Amino acid sequence: MEEISIDDKTTEEEPVIKKAKCVGEERKVPRLEDRLNGILCCAVCLDLPSTQIFQCSFGHLMCASCYTHLLADARLKDEGATCPNCRCDISKTACCRNLAVEKAISELPDDCPHCGQKFSRSELDHHVRSTCADRPVECKYSQLGCSWCGPWHELEVHVSECPHPKKSGEDILPALQLIERDKDQQIEVLNSIVRMLSYESVSFCDIQLRPFRSEDFLTKLFYESSRFTALEKQWVVKANVNDNQKYPERVINRRLCIQLVIKTKLTASLTIYYFLIPGPHSSVKTMKTDLRNFEFGPEAVETPFTELSLVDNAETNKLLAAKTINFRIVLIQVPK
Structure with missing residues (x-):
């Protein structure tokens, strides 16, 4: 009987070679602020609340606007209001504010809608209203009829070129009359109330x-x-x-x-x-x-x-x- 040497043996299939792991390839992990946004967002509108935050008895969060909207809907439908997540009952007495979440959200960063810079939410409101160079402002001659509205950093250039302060009194009279008419209506209501309070x-x-x-x-x-x-x-x-x-x-x-x-x-x-x-x-x-x-x-x-x-x-x-x-x-x- 002829002997077969080991060298003469051939394998029908080659062993599968494992793919080498790329050293630079890493799993993309969401940023911490993005993960917190998903955790702390309102269960109804899925947005980060900027006002008071309420929670149901199981801890699901609702912003003040959505919370009152759910209670109002229940009143209109003559039903009990329920949490959109767990369907537990919610009411003025069953829900409470979550101050810890409110403070945590105030420290999360957010983009300024005008200049795009990042600020903590507690500082963003002041920035948007007072310090942002791109915040929209009206011309200081708007009461004279100027309809210009643009970024704050362009205001000085516009004011220097605005034609309204150079217009004649006849040209700006319609705009002044409109403002005066609105104020006169408010004053008339106030004066009527004060006058009637003197009645017997x-x-x-x-x-x-x-x-x-x-x-x-x-x-x-x-x-x-x-x-x-x-x-x-x-x-x-x-x-x-x-x-x-x-x-x-x-x-x-x-x-x-x-x-x-x-x-x-x-x-x-x-x-x-x-x-x-x-x-x-x-x-x-x-x-x-x-x-x-x-x-x-x-x-x-x-x-x-x-x-x-x-x-x-x-x-x-x-x-x-x-x-x-x-x-x-x-x-x-x-x-x-």
């Missing part, structure tokens, strides 16, 4: 509007106060959302409309001026004062619904998110 019959009352549901097939949310006494008469204030729109929870822009109702029977006409301001325990602190008037009578016991002048939609959500809406109403009877 003036009364004010702190009212609390509570939410109710209509008994229609499609129930609607409305607010109503308890009866209160003012000017020796009984009154009630009512409010609705978006003029009783069918589905106000499906729209972003929401508004509250107010109505004043007299409950005392009248035998003669009664002219009343009234306005609302935030009450001592109101969730909003600033709102435009609108002076309204109405002539009540035996057949005219309700004013038309008029929109409440709030600063923005976020303020409306604050009112809707609260269990009650607090106002101070001032009523003035016009002497005959």
